[in-house]
Amino acid sequence: MEGRGLRAGFTTDAPPPLHMSEPLRRTAFNRLFAVVYFSAILALLYRHVRNLFLHPTTSFLSFSITLTLFISDLVLAFMWASAQAFRMSPIRRKEFPQNLKRIIKDKDFVGLDVFICTADPYKEPPMNVVNTALSLMAYDYPTEKISIYVSDDGGSVLTLFAFMEAAKFARHWLPFCREQNIMERSPNVYFCSNYQHPSSPHFDKIKMMYEDMKVKVEHVIDKDEVTDEYITDHQQRQAFNKWTKSFTRMDHPTVIQIILDKSHDKDISGRLMPNLIYVSRGKSKTSPHHFKAGALNVLLRVSAVMTNAPIILTQDCDMYSNDPQTPLRMLCYLSDPPLKSSLAFIQFPQRFHGVNKDDIYDTEYKLPFQINPMGLDGLKGPSYLGSGCFFRRRALLGDPSTPVAPEIPELSPEHVVNKPIRSQETLSLAHHVASCNYENETKWGSKTGFRYGSLVEDFYTSYRLHCEGWKSLFCNPERAAFLGNVPITLFDGVNQCKRWCIGLFEVAFSKYSPLTFGSQYMGLLMSLGYSHYAFCSFWCIPVTFYSFLPQLTLLNQVSIFPKEPWFFLYVFLFLGSYGQNFLDLILVGGTVRRWWNAQRMWMIRGLTCNLFASIEYLLRSLGISTYDFCLTSKVVDDEQSKRYGQGIFEFGVPSPLFVPLTVAAIINLFSFLSGLTGFFSGNNMEGLGLQMILTGSIVLNYLPVYGAIALRNDAGKMPTQIIIISPFVSVALYYASSLCLWSNNDSSKH
Numbered sequence: 001m002e003g004r005g006l007r008a009g010f011t012t013d014a015p016p017p018l019h020m021s022e023p024l025r026r027t028a029f030n031r032l033f034a035v036v037y038f039s040a041i042l043a044l045l046y047r048h049v050r051n052l053f054l055h056p057t058t059s060f061l062s063f064s065i066t067l068t069l070f071i072s073d074l075v076l077a078f079m080w081a082s083a084q085a086f087r088m089s090p091i092r093r094k095e096f097p098q099n100l101k102r103i104i105k106d107k108d109f110v111g112l113d114v115f116i117c118t119a120d121p122y123k124e125p126p127m128n129v130v131n132t133a134l135s136l137m138a139y140d141y142p143t144e145k146i147s148i149y150v151s152d153d154g155g156s157v158l159t160l161f162a163f164m165e166a167a168k169f170a171r172h173w174l175p176f177c178r179e180q181n182i183m184e185r186s187p188n189v190y191f192c193s194n195y196q197h198p199s200s201p202h203f204d205k206i207k208m209m210y211e212d213m214k215v216k217v218e219h220v221i222d223k224d225e226v227t228d229e230y231i232t233d234h235q236q237r238q239a240f241n242k243w244t245k246s247f248t249r250m251d252h253p254t255v256i257q258i259i260l261d262k263s264h265d266k267d268i269s270g271r272l273m274p275n276l277i278y279v280s281r282g283k284s285k286t287s288p289h290h291f292k293a294g295a296l297n298v299l300l301r302v303s304a305v306m307t308n309a310p311i312i313l314t315q316d317c318d319m320y321s322n323d324p325q326t327p328l329r330m331l332c333y334l335s336d337p338p339l340k341s342s343l344a345f346i347q348f349p350q351r352f353h354g355v356n357k358d359d360i361y362d363t364e365y366k367l368p369f370q371i372n373p374m375g376l377d378g379l380k381g382p383s384y385l386g387s388g389c390f391f392r393r394r395a396l397l398g399d400p401s402t403p404v405a406p407e408i409p410e411l412s413p414e415h416v417v418n419k420p421i422r423s424q425e426t427l428s429l430a431h432h433v434a435s436c437n438y439e440n441e442t443k444w445g446s447k448t449g450f451r452y453g454s455l456v457e458d459f460y461t462s463y464r465l466h467c468e469g470w471k472s473l474f475c476n477p478e479r480a481a482f483l484g485n486v487p488i489t490l491f492d493g494v495n496q497c498k499r500w501c502i503g504l505f506e507v508a509f510s511k512y513s514p515l516t517f518g519s520q521y522m523g524l525l526m527s528l529g530y531s532h533y534a535f536c537s538f539w540c541i542p543v544t545f546y547s548f549l550p551q552l553t554l555l556n557q558v559s560i561f562p563k564e565p566w567f568f569l570y571v572f573l574f575l576g577s578y579g580q581n582f583l584d585l586i587l588v589g590g591t592v593r594r595w596w597n598a599q600r601m602w603m604i605r606g607l608t609c610n611l612f613a614s615i616e617y618l619l620r621s622l623g624i625s626t627y628d629f630c631l632t633s634k635v636v637d638d639e640q641s642k643r644y645g646q647g648i649f650e651f652g653v654p655s656p657l658f659v660p661l662t663v664a665a666i667i668n669l670f671s672f673l674s675g676l677t678g679f680f681s682g683n684n685m686e687g688l689g690l691q692m693i694l695t696g697s698i699v700l701n702y703l704p705v706y707g708a709i710a711l712r713n714d715a716g717k718m719p720t721q722i723i724i725i726s727p728f729v730s731v732a733l734y735y736a737s738s739l740c741l742w743s744n745n746d747s748s749k750h
């Protein structure tokens with residue numbers, strides 16, 4: 001325990017506790033188990049080394065097989081060892097927002113600048129973005145302390161239009177939320193939820209307003225332009241006129257539009273509303289825009305000029321607020337001065353709505369988004385997850401002891417804003433700091449702000465902050481603070497993961513690699529934790545080898561795994577790691593089926609995103625290709641959504657990504673069948689038991705793949721191209737492997 005929680009228990013006049021923390025009970029077991037498991041790994045590696053170098057092996061082939069197994073097991077050992085960072089001192093926190101009002105007054109609440117990023121009105125429907133914004137505007141927090149900044153990298157007039165409509169609706173929505181004290185402050189979620197709604201005239205009226213707005217916005221999106229009938233005043237027309245003929249999403253001047261101004265705009269109950277500011281940063285084809293990190297840095301500067309709140313909440317456009325008290329939880333920590341001094345950010349877990357019952361694609365990512373952060377929280381703190389994170393502005397401008405002075409004084413965290421946001425000076429300065437050339441020759445992205453150089457700007461930024469000496473903290477209340485969308489097709493899920501993996505590789509092999517740079521600046525365990533992610537695509541090495549080698553050798557009746565007693569070592573290592581993973585997931589409320597699906601996805605990711613990310617990263621390093629931030633689509637296709645609801649795997653896209661997977665499925669099936677035939681026809685199958693078990697369990701995992709190849713006729717089945725190519729590749733692999741094994745047999749006879 002630490003902080004106020006403990007102190008409050010002993011003295012009577014101490015202030016009421018705001019937060020507490022305690023170690024997870026299984027920590028002692030984790031440490032003990034780590035020692036045992038580590039010894040087993042050493043034994044296994046010793047055996048490989050002995051076979052490779054100490055015993056002269058009989059042939060080149062068996063040397064190659066052992067080497068392959070050795071490399072695979074080395075990677076597995078590294079992944080295991082680095083994951084221990086999450087197990088050594090996990091903690092759980094609890095905060096008591098109900099005590100807050102007794103300690104600080106409303107007027108002492110800190111200012112909060114909320115950043116919402118969107119990038120494409122067709123993949124990220126503006127109605128969803130607007131719902132996210134409305135849910136955040138309706139926080140239980142003094143409205144005059146909140147400013148919402150929307151970054152539109154899609155540079156779309158449609159998004160601006162949607163927000164103008166949302167501002168009108170907000171005048172009714174915010175007082176409604178307060179009066180009814182509702183929890184779901186995203187109107188869409190509220191109106192769709194199955195609760196007993198008060199069927200009052202008030203409720204019906206507001207629902208109708210929402211529907212009106214929705215119809216209008218969706219109509220404009222269908223038309224792909226804001227037609228005259230929807231333009232109500234001169235100010236709106238002026239704003240829309242900024243979209244000139246030469247305006248494209250990749251090349252246009254900055255557009256900043258103040259939609260709501262908290263010093264003037266009131267809701268229908270007469271209360272002031274939060275600021276709502278639309279920002280589409282300037283872009284040009286000749287200067288890099290650094291994707292989301294670039295967008296966030298622009299918002300950092302624009303908000304500094306306009307409101308300069310000490311706290312910043314960064315939010316993806318699909319991550320709406322699910323709990324209006326969330327900022328109060330954040331305050332519970334920030335009102336604790338000793339804790340605050342080196343605290344850079346408070347991360348809430350990424351959680352999702354609309355996940356199907358058994359989470360077939362493991363899109364919840366419980367390990368990286370909920371379990372592992374608790375582990376890092378006991379060290380220097382969790383990494384930044386991109387959304388649902390409250391930053392201290394100061395943390396993005398230099399290390400805890402030496403602030404970096406920004407180019408202009410208005411960008412300093414100490415700067416006091418004393419001009420209205422609509423004033424000419426403020427607006428022109430805001431345009432200046434949002435322009436596409438502003439960052440040239442500055443420290444933005446390298447030493448200050450969100451860091452550039454990786455497609456996972458969140459991971460990379462927090463990594464650099466932790467190296468600078470900052471700490472972070474994981475706040476994981478029972479009721480999800482935010483809920484976001486999940487991809488509902490395998491292709492989308494795997495593509496998202498591939499982008500992450502490439503971004504992680506960029507960090508892994510940069511001059512700031514966690515293994516070298518990180519271990520110097522943030523200690524062994526933290527750097528191991530970061531390395532675990534940075535190198536996560538290495539999973540493809542053991543997964544690929546273990547999906548093909550034991551199977552191809554089994555087909556040729558060649559044994560590659562040891563007999564007793566070493567056999568038991570394999571069994572222990574396998575059950576140990578699977579068992580621990582099982583416990584991890586079950587203890588956070590998972591089900592057996594969810595665990596099963598998660599381990600299947602680990603296998604599938606190994607052969608898809610991990611493998612392709614490695615290949616693409618290699619090609620890029622050789623200068624052969626470049627990559628892009630491929631947005632995850634948040635649009636829902638009805639048929640796909642139906643199949644997703646039923647838990648049916650969705651392939652559908654004829655992408656090379658699915659080829660290794662399908663080939664592995666075919667080879668495992670035939671290998672397993674030939675093994676079974678061998679057993680039943682009394683062939684000498686000695687030493688092949690482990691290969692049989694492994695192959696059989698992979699076949700079990702791949703059942704949905706077989707279904708998608710052979711049994712289905714819907715649009716989500718395995719595409720014909722892949723069904724045609726994969727058997728050829730499988731047969732070729734089989735013949736190649738047989739050739740190697742036979743020629744080896746022949747040569748050893750001579």
Ligand SMILES: O=c1ccn([C@@H]2O[C@H](COP(=O)(O)OP(=O)(O)O[C@H]3O[C@H](CO)[C@@H](O)[C@H](O)[C@H]3O)[C@@H](O)[C@H]2O)c(=O)[nH]1
Nearest residue numbers: 117118119153291292295316317385386387456629631632
């Ligand atoms: O050029 C860009 C590209 C993306 N985005 C925004 O970035 C967010 C995340 O994009 P998304 O396609 O949803 O990617 P995900 O993989 O789902 O996002 C996860 O991974 C990202 C990269 O690590 C993090 O930034 C996110 O917070 C995290 O939720 C969205 O709000 C986008 O609008 C931009 O603003 N500009």
Ligand SMILES: [Mn+2]
Nearest residue numbers: 316318484632
């Ligand atoms: Mn997303």
